[in-house]
Amino acid sequence: MQSLYSNGLENIYDEMYQTFINYEEEFQFYSKIIKKHNKENVLEIGCGSGHLAKHFIHSTIDYNGMDLSNDMVKLSQKRNPTGTFHKGDMTNFYLNKTFDSVIITARTTSYLLNNVSVQKAIKNIYSHLDKKGIFCFDFIDANRFFKLIKDGKTIIHNAETRNTTYSRTSFMKPKITKENFMFQWDAKYYEIKNKNHTLITEDQSEVRAFTINEWQLFLEINNFTVLEIIDRKSYAFDTYVVVAQKQ
Secondary structure, X not given: OHHHOXXXXXXXXXXXXXXXXXXXXXXXXXXXXXXXXXXXXEEEEOOOOOHHHHHHXXXXXXXXXXEOOHHHHHHHHHHOOXXXXXXXXXXXXXXXXXXXXXXXXXXXHHHOOOXXXXXXHHHHHHHOEEEEEEEEEEEOEHHHHHHHHOOOEEEEEXXXXXXXXXXXXXXXXXXXXXXXXEEEEEEEEEEEEOOEEEEEEXXXXXXXXXXXXXXXXXXXXOOEEEEEEEEEOOOOOOEEEEEEEEX
């Protein structure tokens, strides 16, 4: 969550999420899609602390990473000295170059809270893609997810790393007063020592889920052709992955 993206807490994010996500599997998944469509380079939006970047940089696919958090960009660059990273907002960025493919990973689309921001992000990505370029991203499926959290749901993740145990307690519930499929995601992060929980930080975030039909329409009106929609298991809950091509 966002409170772990800066101010020194990005290092805790880095430690925890290595236990949540298998970055080798993530790389194999996305690189397979990129190679399937004969693309040779990629821009990853929401590159985080650079673990997925590391796999791309050591592959045959030319890689650029981008993140909204300047601290995350610095951490990615430190982890991958030969990599190319940019600070940027997916709704408003300009890199003065185009790419064969653009990916948005780790359900970062959840931070596109309204239709205006969705439109801006898609248009920006379109302008940074080569002709017939591929746009690939995952999203939280409102149809399935809201059934799980309709009465409120608490999920606890524990992460053991370098002799330290961290814990994240998340509470999620739909916000039915909003226009889109919004939900409240409140999270508390703890460090556990000798069975004692010390609160590190907490988040109170409003984020968004989508339906397949919403994304199909957004892409169609912005001159993308949907090539594939993949039902994929991922940490905490399943997602869909969309593969679309610039017309």
